[in-house]
Amino acid sequence: MSERPTVHVDGTTLSPQEVMMVAKQQAIVAVSEDAWPAIHAARAVVERIVNTGETVYGINTGFGALVHERISSDDLAALQLNLIRSHATALGELMRVEAVRAMMLIRLNSLCKGHSGIHPDCIRQLALYLNHGIHPAIPRIGSLGASGDLAPLSHLALALIGEGEVLVDDVPVPTEQVLFDKGLIAVELTAKDGLSLINGTSQMTAYATIAQQELSELLLLADLILAVSMDARSCSLTPSRPEIHLARAHSGQMVVAERLRSILADSEILNQHRDCERVQDAYSFRCAPQVHGAVYESFKRLEGVIRIELNSATDNPLIFPEPDNPGAHEVVSQGNFHGEIIALTCDAMSLAAFELGSISERRMDQMLDPARSGLPPFLAKNSGLESGLMIVQYVAGSSLSEMHGKTTPRSAFSTTTSAG
Template sequence: MLHLDGRSLRLTDLLAVADARRPVSLSPEARARMVETRAVVDRAVDRGAPVYGINTGFGKLSEVTIPLEQLTALQRNLVRSHAAGVGDPLPEREVRAMMLLRANVLATAYAGARPDVVDTLLGMLNTGIWPVVPEQGSVGASGDLAPLAHLALALIGEGPARFGDREDLASVFMTEVGLTPVTLAAKEGLALINGTQAHTAVAGLACAELIRLWGIAHVATAMTLEALLGTPDAFDARIQEARGQLGQAESAALLRVLLGGSEIRESHRFGDPRVQDAYALRCVPQVHGPALDALRFTRDIIERELNAATDNPLVLATGELLSGGNFHGQAVGMASDMLAIITANLAVISERRIDRLVHPDFNQGLPPFLAASPGLESGHMMSQVTAAALASECKLLAHPASVDSIPTDGNKEDVVPMAMNAALKLRRSVRNLRHVLAIELIAGAEALEHRRPLRSSMAVEAAHALVRAQVAPASGDRSPAPDIARLGAAMASGAFDSLTTSVVI
């Protein structure tokens, strides 16, 4: 059981709940804090003085005071009117991550919501009910208003949800599992939709996969280097020390571990006329290394946001209500843009390595396009084309979304970060990278078999076995698409993690 306290959530927890369905509860400490700040909200209601989010309109309409008897309707109308999303629904894992983060931000107790709201939300999460949330409609300004409103609409029983393979009103499924839809009290509608949890959920899961793919990119590099009879001399620790870049040094160290003890390397250590390899092989630490540095930086931003109080106004146990802008999504929006740049660079250099594996002018005597009967068969020709298409799209997706701004809400929200757009394009870019690396590993495994009976390092041979567990050796032309998808899925599920445990990101 994961106990939410609003303070200590990590990316590993996000993955455990989103993918492994780890059960979640509200910690006693967080429950006590929530009771305390809820009392602050109740006292504000009793006083009757205008307080934003409690007894006023919202955004441009914040000057309108709402009578006491209409406060419940105010919160319900807020949720209904803001559920304006369009497009494809977010996948289940991202919605589960969003539900977890929304519960955690309420557990900070800064929102002034009742513990019952969190209990019901976690009840849905633990029983497998997940709201249908369209992925488009958020500018990330006053938070992810539209996506979070769709989540809240399900929580109050009015919105659609999925349960197993069925879709219906959330209230239908809640009745089946013994849950009661929430009746919103003062401020609770705003507490549910104000915040950064939609784009942070998407970006957090994408970041976690990118961390995994960073390690796999080194495994693919090692296999390709061996297949192309390349030299690991460029990964010498002294070269990295002379520059002093930390990520570069760690990237080179991982490559040295992966390549240590190779028979293939010893077979061409002497007598090879080449002085140095192409950049796609020789400069891997100089490309993968900065990616590691940036990954660590962006991961820290996202992990801080997992526990951020992003409501407005913030409710303090002292009795104060502070109006600010913690809902603004610039932090994770910019982090997502940086992660997309990392992804593009890893995809581009991997595609160049794939090209060298299949290009008859560059692949050190391997068959053209790794085909058994070149001409009659095309081998991996189109796989390289697919990798080129994916890498090119990654470049387009690396264009930053967080530098854009279109004023909204009657110009009240006049500087917006487009953080959800940044997170969604990051998700697509990471998927592209997964498939580019899958193509490199498939081609690398095929090429490595042309160097038999020589064996590579223990790590590369282990990687070869992992590829072969998903993809059979070529025996004439066949559609590469199922192989790429199957290996990509295995990579995403952690099949290669044991080969990169020496690096902690």
């Protein structure tokens, strides 16, 4: 078996493809040497604040609505432990290992950007767990999105400190036992470490990345299936002529039209029907570049958002070191943990995917109906004696119903939490 490649984590260059390699355990991870200076510089700010006794949110105060509660230096480690333990309240089915690993890598990469002020030992622990196949047991439900993924990430952090559970052959096992078996030790938290670990968009970005990578293959297959369907229905390629799409120059429809011309360039069936009496094909064929193209543009938007989010600092507060002008201003409270851009983009992609499924089912209907296709009913070899693909369309309709239910925008929901 060949040695697995290494994904070098530096906070700026992580790609969706690399996330999937690590998620599927096809690569190991290493923190890039280029990342350490920024990590150490941000950490130095935290340690200076602790040593001088300045009062700064996220370092020596309470959290959220308890921001005005000052915490003594002797209690800072306990503050981080209590934060993780109290926030690890997620519920529901456990996340799959693939999603957990993606989430761990994304959190690691965000911390390596050098604005979190986390202790380097926590970064090393995340990389160690990934490379040793230690996967926290994380219930899926608990993130509001607007406050990052606090509850799910707290379950991840629990495992890093030797508490909670990890998955062994998909079965939750006490973390302490697994660490003992592997000869490893838990990480000890210091000031700000817990908050840096649990405040961010790592779970939602993990799920979005997995979906985006699966869609990258499915959208190509959708265009190929479209082309085969056009062949089966003896459709015209005229609606895919380049000048038509230059007249309405949306990039997506131009890409899809070009694909259709390329795939069907040597089609004997379409060439034989070039001069047939049919004036126009059904919308589901004739307008396919416009529909598939719009879906493709939603996909490209999703891809762009994910590439930025993968390499973003999303916890709060963030640290921007100024060694020549030190002070509390180096620690900035802000809202990068808010997942709105991921939610809106994924909602749009979910609706687009439904449209793709819907138009595909309509083409199926065109091919299975003998009155419109001129083909045997339901494409059966012996109609009546067998049902052909009749029930395939039933299942397609059922799938559309499932997809329709998932088009309800999750970003439209809001609720009041944390004392307003």
